[in-house]
Amino acid sequence: MQVLRAVVVSGSVSAAARELGYTPSAVSQQLAVLEREAGAQLLERSGRGVRPTEAGRLLSGYAAVIGEQLAEAQAGLDDLRAGRAGRVALRYFATVGASLVAPAVATLRRELPGVRVELRLAEAEDPLPQVRDGLADVALVVRAADAPPVDGIRFVHLCDDAYRAVLPAGHRLADRRVLKLAELADEAWVGSEGPGPCRDVVLAACAAAGFAPRVVVQSEDYPTAQGFVAAGLGVSLLPETGLGGVHPAVRVRPVRDPRPVRVIWAALRESAPATPAVHTLLSALRAVAGPHAG
């Protein structure tokens, strides 16, 4: 059909053949089979050269739009390859949204403006099956460094996000440079996280230090937890990345013995083809996470 199109626009079999890089013979034969399978005469000889019949014009018109579609598909594919288009689905968890996701997505949108980002909070459910099944391209997860590998999923280390002790400004330990975790064993605690791997890290650290924290008030997000601490309700452990702005009435101190750390990973499907969108998002995440790495 594209051959027919070329013949119709050029008005001659030979010209079309030159244009397409064929011999006139090839074009003629091609047209013959097209006429046979169209069941109608498409061209008629008019002295020197040929002219399309009604059927020929019809078919040539369709050939034109099909050629258009083909070119458009090619362009779309090029856009996709160059990262000027596409879509990337990211799953994250609540306590990492502001500090990591927001700036990384901002970077992605700046570098690849054509890429659409589908952000979704994976609160209760485990995002890894979604990654494995291709429903998501990247998932941010907290996961022990020595956790067993998951089949079909590749984990990219983003940062070791260390927890800090957060104390009311007037607290008896507020002036110490470094705290041992066990020193907080008898304090009233402000829980800062819902159930999940982040809270597990804190609980495990406390258990290793020989106690279970006595939680007197439970928050679900870090700024609120800081507010509770500032009000003197108790002490808390907050991860480095969760300390967006430090409340003036609290003190933040490193913690030892043990040093609680939530390890943040990007989970990717092992078999996923490398797309610029995912690659750029990943780079942005690492760039944002880097400063918190320790």
Add this chain to the structure above:
Amino acid sequence: MQVLRAVVVSGSVSAAARELGYTPSAVSQQLAVLEREAGAQLLERSGRGVRPTEAGRLLSGYAAVIGEQLAEAQAGLDDLRAGRAGRVALRYFATVGASLVAPAVATLRRELPGVRVELRLAEAEDPLPQVRDGLADVALVVRAADAPPVDGIRFVHLCDDAYRAVLPAGHRLADRRVLKLAELADEAWVGSEGPGPCRDVVLAACAAAGFAPRVVVQSEDYPTAQGFVAAGLGVSLLPETGLGGVHPAVRVRPVRDPRPVRVIWAALRESAPATPAVHTLLSALRAVAGPHAG
């Protein structure tokens, strides 16, 4: 691309192969070359079966609209073949419009409602070159029966349109059953036709009868000419098909010695493919012209 489409909708290479009547191997290889020339991964294996990537979905979408276009083209071609669509260009001359063209086109539009008719009056110019060059499909012409053939054009005889003498009701010859042309030699004449083959027929007949008509008033159409005759301005010769309604104040009589006849033909391009539209138009013309054949 249509193979890719089938794979995407069916979700499996094997199912697509069954659907297309190929072996899974053929489909797989086809996809491999498509991926190579697309420069991007289009499908990814997901356990049992395959799932399209972003690029695969993109290309599959374009394949769908291309398939749609292809089907539409096929349907359009079928319409054309069946006479449900198409276009026919007809050239005619003024003095045959009402009597032949109008009813024939009406018949065509009734039998093939989808066919568009391009009607054009070919007044001054000769319509035959337009037919030869494909600008018109059919031309109505007046032409002597023994005129030489025209290269590349086929003439279909429609009718021998005999001229009648038209006299004022009170004319001295008005009660005669049949007139000899020479009897009108000294009359005042109402010219009914502009220059062209129709008038030539009349002039030639008069010349054969030994005189040149003395035209006192010239009309360009038959009804007006009848009006002039009815007003007593003179006599006239009008063809059978031009006598739509006979004016009450005129008498119409056959003419002999000679019997002027304009022979009406449909001119068709010799090399034109047979289309239902043209064929039906021709049948309608012959059906309309039949009653005037004598």
Add this chain to the structure above:
DNA sequence: GGGTGTCGTTAAGCTGCGCTGCATGCTGGA
């Protein structure tokens, strides 16, 4: 009007695409 260049078409021949058949690796269910 005849010669000539160009055009479209046809026949013959050959190359390479694209299909089949079969073997292999792999996944998911019994």
Add this chain to the structure above:
DNA sequence: TCCAGCATGCAGCGCAGCTTAACGACACCC
């Protein structure tokens, strides 16, 4: 654990589709 069904790679082969060559036809030009 085995087995059915899937996708894929490789050898083989038929045929679509190209090229070369030759022919008839038309337009242009001397």
